[in-house]
Each structure stands twice: as C-alpha cells, then as structure tokens.
Amino acid sequence: MTKAETLLRTTPAGLYCPAGDFHVDPVRPVARAVITHGHSDHARAGHGAVLATKETLAIMGARYGEAFTENPQAVAYGDAVTVNGVTVRLVPAGHVLGSAQAVVEQSGARVVVSGDYKRRRDPTCASFEPVPCDVFITEATFGLPVFRHPPDRDEIGKLLHSLKTFPERCHLVGAYALGKAQRVIALLREAGYAEPIYLHGAMQRLCDLYVAHGVDLGDLRPAADHMKTPLLRKVFEGAIVMAPPSALNDLWSRRLGDVVTCFASGWMRVRARARQRLVELPLIVSDHADWDELTATAQELSPRQLWVTHGEEEALVHWANTNGLHAQALHLVGYDEEGEGEPAAPPPVEAGA
Amino acid sequence: MKAFAQLLDSLVYQPQRNGKLRLITAYMRETGDPDRGIALAALTGNLSFKHAKAGLIRGLAEARVDPHLFRLSYDYVGDLAETVALIWPARHGANRAPELAEVVAGLEAASKTEQPRLIEGWLDALDADGRWALIKLMTGALRIGVSARLAKTAVAAIGGVEPDEIELVWPGLSPPYTELFAWLEGKGEKPSGIARAQFRPVMLAHAIEDCDLETLQPADYAAEWKWDGIRVQAISDHGEMRLYSRTGEDISGAFPDVVDFLPAETAIDGELLVFREGEPTTFNELQQRLNRKTVTARMLRDYPAGIRAYDLLQQGEDDLRPLPFRERRARLEALLATPRERFDLSPLVPVTTWHDMQKLRGAPPSPAVEGLMLKRWDSSYLPGRVKGEWFKWKRDPHLVDAVLMYAQRGHGKRSSFYSDYTFGVWKGDELVPVGKAYFGFTDEELKQIDRFVRNHTEAKFGPVREVTHTGETGLVLEVAFEGLQRSPRHKSGVAMRFPRINRLRWDKPPRDADRIETLEAMLA
Ligand SMILES: [Zn+2]
Numbered sequence: 089m090t091k092a093e094t095l096l097r098t099t100p101a102g103l104y105c106p107a108g109d110f111h112v113d114p115v116r117p118v119a120r121a122v123i124t125h126g127h128s129d130h131a132r133a134g135h136g137a138v139l140a141t142k143e144t145l146a147i148m149g150a151r152y153g154e155a156f157t158e159n160p161q162a163v164a165y166g167d168a169v170t171v172n173g174v175t176v177r178l179v180p181a182g183h184v185l186g187s188a189q190a191v192v193e194q195s196g197a198r199v200v201v202s203g204d205y206k207r208r209r210d211p212t213c214a215s216f217e218p219v220p221c222d223v224f225i226t227e228a229t230f231g232l233p234v235f236r237h238p239p240d241r242d243e244i245g246k247l248l249h250s251l252k253t254f255p256e257r258c259h260l261v262g263a264y265a266l267g268k269a270q271r272v273i274a275l276l277r278e279a280g281y282a283e284p285i286y287l288h289g290a291m292q293r294l295c296d297l298y299v300a301h302g303v304d305l306g307d308l309r310p311a312a313d314h315m316k317t318p319l320l321r322k323v324f325e326g327a328i329v330m331a332p333p334s335a336l337n338d339l340w341s342r343r344l345g346d347v348v349t350c351f352a353s354g355w356m357r358v359r360a361r362a363r364q365r366l367v368e369l370p371l372i373v374s375d376h377a378d379w380d381e382l383t384a385t386a387q388e389l390s391p392r393q394l395w396v397t398h399g400e401e402e403a404l405v406h407w408a409n410t411n412g413l414h415a416q417a418l419h420l421v422g423y424d425e426e427g428e429g430e431p432a433a434p435p436p437v438e439a440g441a
Numbered sequence: 442m443k444a445f446a447q448l449l450d451s452l453v454y455q456p457q458r459n460g461k462l463r464l465i466t467a468y469m470r471e472t473g474d475p476d477r478g479i480a481l482a483a484l485t486g487n488l489s490f491k492h493a494k495a496g497l498i499r500g501l502a503e504a505r506v507d508p509h510l511f512r513l514s515y516d517y518v519g520d521l522a523e524t525v526a527l528i529w530p531a532r533h534g535a536n537r538a539p540e541l542a543e544v545v546a547g548l549e550a551a552s553k554t555e556q557p558r559l560i561e562g563w564l565d566a567l568d569a570d571g572r573w574a575l576i577k578l579m580t581g582a583l584r585i586g587v588s589a590r591l592a593k594t595a596v597a598a599i600g601g602v603e604p605d606e607i608e609l610v611w612p613g614l615s616p617p618y619t620e621l622f623a624w625l626e627g628k629g630e631k632p633s634g635i636a637r638a639q640f641r642p643v644m645l646a647h648a649i650e651d652c653d654l655e656t657l658q659p660a661d662y663a664a665e666w667k668w669d670g671i672r673v674q675a676i677s678d679h680g681e682m683r684l685y686s687r688t689g690e691d692i693s694g695a696f697p698d699v700v701d702f703l704p705a706e707t708a709i710d711g712e713l714l715v716f717r718e719g720e721p722t723t724f725n726e727l728q729q730r731l732n733r734k735t736v737t738a739r740m741l742r743d744y745p746a747g748i749r750a751y752d753l754l755q756q757g758e759d760d761l762r763p764l765p766f767r768e769r770r771a772r773l774e775a776l777l778a779t780p781r782e783r784f785d786l787s788p789l790v791p792v793t794t795w796h797d798m799q800k801l802r803g804a805p806p807s808p809a810v811e812g813l814m815l816k817r818w819d820s821s822y823l824p825g826r827v828k829g830e831w832f833k834w835k836r837d838p839h840l841v842d843a844v845l846m847y848a849q850r851g852h853g854k855r856s857s858f859y860s861d862y863t864f865g866v867w868k869g870d871e872l873v874p875v876g877k878a879y880f881g882f883t884d885e886e887l888k889q890i891d892r893f894v895r896n897h898t899e900a901k902f903g904p905v906r907e908v909t910h911t912g913e914t915g916l917v918l919e920v921a922f923e924g925l926q927r928s929p930r931h932k933s934g935v936a937m938r939f940p941r942i943n944r945l946r947w948d949k950p951p952r953d954a955d956r957i958e959t960l961e962a963m964l965a
C-alpha cells in the first residue's frame with residue numbers, strides 16, 4: 089500500500105511523482121508533464137510529453153506554436169490514464185477553459201493537485217468538482233481573510249453604471265488574456281450588454297479559441313481597425329475595449345482618448361493596490377478561489393493532509409491547523425506572485441494594434 | 442448606504458475634478474431624500490454626531506476574527522478601516538442594510554454604551570464596501586479629495602445654477618437639504634437662505650503672498666485700506682438690530698453706542714474701531730472695549746466706537762451679495778453720502794501700478810491702517826476665501842539681511858547705473874542667491890551702491906558685474922519681501938516674492954548677514 093504522502097514530492101522543477109516519473113506543472117523542461125491549465129506559469133513549453141485536456145493543449149499550441157512538445161496527449165475530463173502504474177485523472181477546476189485538477193492515485197492512495205481553481209459559476213468553463221482524497225494540494229493566491237470576492241454581477245453592474253455616468257468616455261478594461269477577458273465579456277453579455285466589444289491585438293487569438301470551443305462572446309472587433317484616424321477612433325467613445333493589464337497605461341491606450349481605466353482582478357479588492365495601478369474603476373473579478381472558497385473546499389474535502397502552495401500560505405496553514413486539519417506550506421517556486429497567470433513581462437503588442 | 446458607499450468608493454479612484462463632479466451629481470440625481478441630503482452634509486462636513494474611535498472598531502473586529510489572521514491581514518492591507526471592512530465575517534440572516542439617514546440618526550441618538558452594539562449590527566448587515574464607507578463616516582475621516590465647494594458645485598449642476606447661488610442660500614439650510622433639492626429639481630421655491638437679522642458668512646481675502654501679483658491686472662481691482670480694528674457685520678432687519686463678529690458671534694450687547702445708529706434695513710460689512718475726532722485709532726484703543734462683561738458709561742465716553750464701512754450686503758428687500766463689488770460699492774457710497782453718526786465710508790485708494798501700491802501701503806495715511814485690501818470690481822460677496830477675488834496686503838513685509846553678489850545695469854534713465862541687484866544669504870560658508878531687486882532705494886542710495894559696485898568688481902559678464910562678497914568685504918542689504926516659496930530652480934531652494942531694498946546696512950559685516958535657515962524657518 090502506497091502512502092499518499094510519498095506519491096508526490098517537491099523538486100526544483102516543481103511537483104514530482106517518483107513512481108510515475110512525471111511532474112505536475114513543472115517550471116523547467118522535463119521528460120513528462122501533467123499540465124493543469126494553460127496559464128503560462130503552469131504551462132511552459134519544452135517538455136518531452138504533455139498530458140492535459142484538449143483545451144489546454146490548444147491554448148498551449150496557440151501560445152507557443154504547435155511544436156511546444158514532441159508528444160501531446162489529450163485526456164477528457166474524468167478519463168483515467170495510467171503512467172508507469174500510477175493513475176492520473178483530470179477533473180474540472182473551474183479556473184479557465186480546460187483547467188483541471190490532477191488526481192494522482194496508486195494502490196488506494198490519492199493526491200489531488202488543485203492547480204488554480206475557483207468555486208463560483210463561470211460561463212466560460214466547467215465547474216470545479218470536489219474529489220475526496222488523502223492529500224489535497226491547494227493554491228492560496230487569495231489566502232487571506234480580507235479576500236472575499238463580491239458577486240460577479242455586482243462588479244459587472246459597476247462597469248455598466250460607469251458607462252451610464254460617463255457615456256462619452258471609452259472604458260478600457262484590463263484583464264488577463266486567458267480566462268479573465270473571456271469571462272468578463274461573457275458576464276457582460278449575460279447582463280444584456282450587446283454592443284460590440286473592442287479587443288487589443290493581444291486578446292484576439294485566445295478569444296477566437298474560446299469561441300471555437302463553443303463559448304459565445306457576442307460581437308467582438310479588433311480595436312486596431314479603428315485606431316488609424318481620429319474619426320475612426322470615435323467608435324471608442326462610450327465603448328468597452330479589452331486589453332492586457334500591461335497595456336493599460338502605455339502609449340497604445342493613450343490613443344483611445346479619454347479613458348476610464350478599469351482592471352478586472354481579485355487584487356482590486358485592496359484599494360491601495362488598485363490606486364497603485366492608476367485604476368479608476370476596479371472590478372473585483374477573479375478566477376481564483378477567495379478565502380471563503382479556499383476554507384470551504386478544505387473543510388468539504390477534509391483531507392488527511394492539506395498542502396498549501398502558491399500565494400498567502402501562512403494564513404491558510406494557520407487557519408487549517410486551528411480548525412482540525414493538518415496543513416503545511418509547500419513553498420514551490422516559479423509561480424507568479426500575482427498568481428493571475430500572466431507573465432510579468434508585458435506581452436508583445438501586435439503590429440498595427 | 443449602498444449607493445453612498447459606491448459613491449465614496451468611486452471618488453477615491455477618480456483623479457479628475459470634473460469626474461468627481463459628475464459622480465457626485467449622478468449620485469444626487471439617482472438618490473432620494475433624505476439620503477442624498479445626508480450625503481451632502483457628509484461631503485461638506487456638516488454632520489454633527491460624535492465620532493466613533495478607531496480603537497472601538499478594531500476591538501469589534503478582533504472579537505470576531507482570529508487575532509493572528511487579523512494581524513497578517515492588517516499587515517497586508519495597511520489601513521485599519523479597510524482591513525476591518527474586508528475581514529468582517531458575514532453573518533447570514535443579519536438585518537437588512539441600513540440607509541444612510543438611519544445610520545446618521547442612529548449615531549446621533551446612541552449613548553456611548555449603546556454605540557458598539559449598534560455598529561456591530563450595521564457591520565453585519567452591510568457588504569465590504571458598505572462597511573468601509575460606514576467606518577470612514579463614523580470615524581470622521583472620509584479623505585476622498587472632495588471639498589465642500591466641490592460638493593456644492595456638483596449639486597448646483599442638478600439645477601443648472603451657478604455654484605455661488607448655492608453658497609448664498611446655504612447659510613439658511615440644514616441637512617437633509619430637502620428644500621434645496623426641491624428647488625434645484627424645479628419642484629419648489631428657491632430657499633430664502635436667511636432668517637431675520639441672521640448673520641451672513643463673511644467673505645475673506647487671500648494673502649497676497651499666495652498669488653502672483655504680476656499676473657493680476659490693476660484695472661480689475663479696487664483697493665482700500667485694511668483698518669486695524671475687528672471685522673464686523675451690522676444688520677438692521679425689520680427693527681431688529683444686530684452686530685456680529687466675523688465668526689458670527691452676536692456682540693450687539695457690548696456696543697450699544699454703535700447699534701443705536703445702524704442705518705435702517707441694511708446689512709453692512711465693516712471694521713469696528715474706536716474713533717477720536719472722526720479719525721480711527723489703533724487696535725489698542727478698541728481693545729479696551731472688547732471682552733467686557735458690562736459696558737460702563739465711562740467706557741462709552743472714553744472709547745467711542747464706530748464702524749468704517751467696507752461693503753453693503755443687504756438693502757431693504759434686496760440681497761446685494763450676488764451683485765458685483767462695483768455696484769455694491771456705489772450703493773454703499775450713496776447710503777453714506779450724507780454724514781451720519783458712528784458710520785463712515787472706508788475710502789478707496791486709487792490703483793495705479795503694483796509698484797506704486799507697494800510703496801503706498803508701506804506709508805499709509807494713518808497708524809490705524811494694517812495694510813491694503815484688493816477687491817475685484819466684479820466680485821460677488823461669497824462666503825469664505827474665494828480664489829482670485831480678494832487679497833490682503835499686509836503692511837509689514839518680511840525683512841532679511843542679504844549680501845550683494847551681482848549687479849546689473851538698469852534700463853532707461855538708470856542705464857548708466859548698476860541698479861539691478863542679486864543678493865544671497867549664507868548656506869554653510871558660501872553665499873547662495875535668494876533673489877533679485879531693482880527698487881526700494883533712493884536716488885542718493887543708488888549712487889552709493891553704484892560706486893560700491895564699480896570699486897568692488899571681481900568679474901564682468903556683459904552687463905553684469907560680480908561684486909566682492911566675502912565674510913569681511915561686501916555690502917549688506919536689508920531686503921523686504923512679501924513671501925517666500927520653495928523653488929527647485931534656485932540653488933538656495935527658495936524664491937522671494939516682491940523683494941526690494943529696504944535699507945543699506947553699511948554698518949553690518951557680510952558674515953553677520955542672515956543664513957538660509959532663517960528663510961527656511963519662514964517657509965514652515
Ligand atoms: Zn497559478
């Protein structure tokens with residue numbers, strides 16, 4: 089009988105399963121990787137073999153080119169694959185399109201690697217499925233009790249209210265290109281917003297990919313088509329433009345005229361952080377579990393061991409250990425401090441964008 | 442409360458004045474009475490409940506949350522109100538969120554022992570933004586970059602009226618300002634603003650140091666002496682006579698000799714002074730009449746008081762305050778054209794150039810003059826210190842002993858003399874320039890300085906001569922100036938406003954001139 093605690097261990101490349109000889113979300117190139125989702129700090133190029141959902145493989149292909157691995161292996165949610173005698177299943181994590189928890193099992197011992205996850209409804213991806221386990225490896229991006237994300241509908245309501253108050257100003261919404269942007273667009277559509285939404289060039293490919301996977305995003309148009317002359321730029325007055333966060337305060341955004349700078353992120357919960365980024369309209373929309381979701385999930389699963397990684401580990405470990413769980417911090421390195429899944433360096437702005 | 446919280450939240454992030462105005466106007470339009478009126482009171486600093494202490498709020502939170510988690514969170518967030526607002530654990534089934542008006546009424550009514558439970562109940566019922574706004578409101582620390590004036594300007598936009606119109610009716614209003622909103626929305630009469638014989642907030646002047654005198658056009662301004670008494674408002678309204686200090690304190694009882702002679706049905710802004718033979722005396726004389734419990738016949742005889750009138754605010758049914766100063770002044774002159782007991786007119790001083798005014802105010806016609814007042818001819822009479830409208834120009838300038846460093850040839854008839862001087866003060870053991878002056882001295886003094894410059898030239902750069910300025914050799918100038926400001930462009934870090942040569946200090950060795958620290962102290 090395998091002890092669950094030995095099924096996975098930390099290495100400089102990330103979480104490693106010695107029995108199966110594979111890594112989960114490795115931060116360095118390895119021979120065999122299981123990838124939970126397409127955010128670039130989890131899904132890197134250059135692994136020998138990659139096991140992931142077909143959506144995650146498509147996202148990696150769109151980002152790194154089709155040659156990102158020699159051996160891609162798509163697995164549907166729920167299907168079991170055996171790797172050197174260790175069973176691996178991918179179960180929805182509710183984070184972004186194609187995101188999965190990795191369920192790793194051998195001889196009755198089970199470890200679940202949550203990857204990044206959230207518990208609330210998201211019209212652009214499958215919902216998180218709780219899987220009972222011996223060891224649950226949880227993220228803790230928003231692992232402080234001050235992080236309680238408000239209902240999405242209220243945040244989208246703030247954006248629509250601002251459009252009413254400032255009907256002549258362009259509302260430039262900063263959002264991570266994978267997941268957040270599409271979710272915000274989908275939520276706007278659910279709220280009845282039917283106007284065209286304009287996209288920064290860096291958003292286009294992933295929005296197309298979502299649409300190709302059956303996510304309805306309504307009327308999307310490239311902002312670049314309207315940037316050339318002041319007359320063309322008039323369409324931005326009172327319109328919504330989606331851009332990666334790095335483009336919010338750069339030259340590109342200045343050409344949009346008088347903009348209300350919005351930023352959709354869980355970090356917007358803390359005013360000082362929002363002001364630091366010169367945001368005028370913070371939208372607290374996150375693809376990560378907030379404090380209540382993190383603690384509720386840990387309680388629901390009640391694993392024998394809770395391993396905490398990725399963010400504010402100390403507070404969540406403290407909470408777990410004072411609430412009848414056994415928790416420890418994993419201290420994995422190589423994942424974004426901000427944890428919202430985008431590289432720190434600004435993504436290249438496409439020509440003409 | 443939810444709408445108010447959203448307003449505060451959006452104001453915090455709004456960098457532009459215009460944006461703030463629009464957010465407030467939109468809120469006032471979308472929100473009903475009495476909440477919007479309470480919000481207006483909060484933004485203009487007109488709420489009167491006892492503030493809750495930050496410590497109380499923190500205590501309530503720590504009773505609910507693991508202290509270690511609270512500490513980690515506070516470290517992360519850095520702001521107590523925000524930490525408590527965010528960390529407060531929701532209690533399901535808590536009462537419905539309170540309206541803003543309920544919160545304010547509750548705080549006004551609650552005793553100190555009731556306060557914590559009341560607050561706790563509200564914190565349970567509100568969401569994070571609501572809790573944050575509540576805590577800011579309760580602790581009296583909104584800090585959202587909105588002045589009372591800005592809030593009133595936003596309210597004025599509802600009715601498309603000038604902000605000054607709001608200012609004029611404001612003194613007669615109180616929260617929740619229902620009649621104000623009714624008027625602005627065209628559903629009611631304009632509030633009259635003023636009760637019988639009620640004090641009107643006085644218009645104040647900015648110090649001249651706060652403006653760039655050179656940018657003001659002399660033709661736009663009237664000048665008059667600023668008299669050395671106390672500023673008062675004298676009102677006669679349907680037989681009621683009142684004398685108010687500039688803060689609105691009723692001092693009628695102390696000055697029956699003045700009140701008895703109030704011109705009927707007027708409100709006059711003026712200076713209360715003790716007069717002798719028709720001439721005002723200095724503040725020392727008036728002081729004998731101030732802060733006395735009883736007024737004796739002897740005092741009335743020895744220190745007869747009167748008012749030197751500056752302005753006319755009301756005449757019969759007419760509120761003159763919206764009129765330009767020029768018209769108010771004309772009415773005041775007509776009113777006081779025939780001599781009357783205890784009231785006379787503060788004379789205007791013809792305005793020529795600022796340089797001449799400068800000299801004039803240094804040599805006023807009476808020891809009871811404190812300085813000069815400059816008033817825009819077109820200024821309405823508005824409460825408080827309104828930008829760009831009125832300036833006071835005090836008689837006593839600042840003085841500093843500086844050392845002549847460079848001299849430059851003058852223009853026109855002075856072109857044969859070195860008449861423009863750059864002077865400096867000591868910083869460590871070197872002199873740093875702090876200003877330039879080219880007037881203030883007599884023709885005789887000009888010749889003396891010119892001779893000194895020619896005899897002590899160290900170097901020549903075109904029309905400029907460097908003049909010897911060591912600790913032992915050099916010319917000390919007593920420089921008078923109006924004000925001082927920080928200036929990164931100057932090596933000394935300070936720049937003087939309106940410097941001029943007040944005196945030549947042939948008697949003083951340069952090493953005894955002032956140091957930069959003296960100027961820096963004036964800045965603080
Ligand atoms: Zn992550």
Ligand SMILES: [Zn+2]
Pocket residue numbers: 125127130183204427428429
């Ligand atoms: Zn992620």
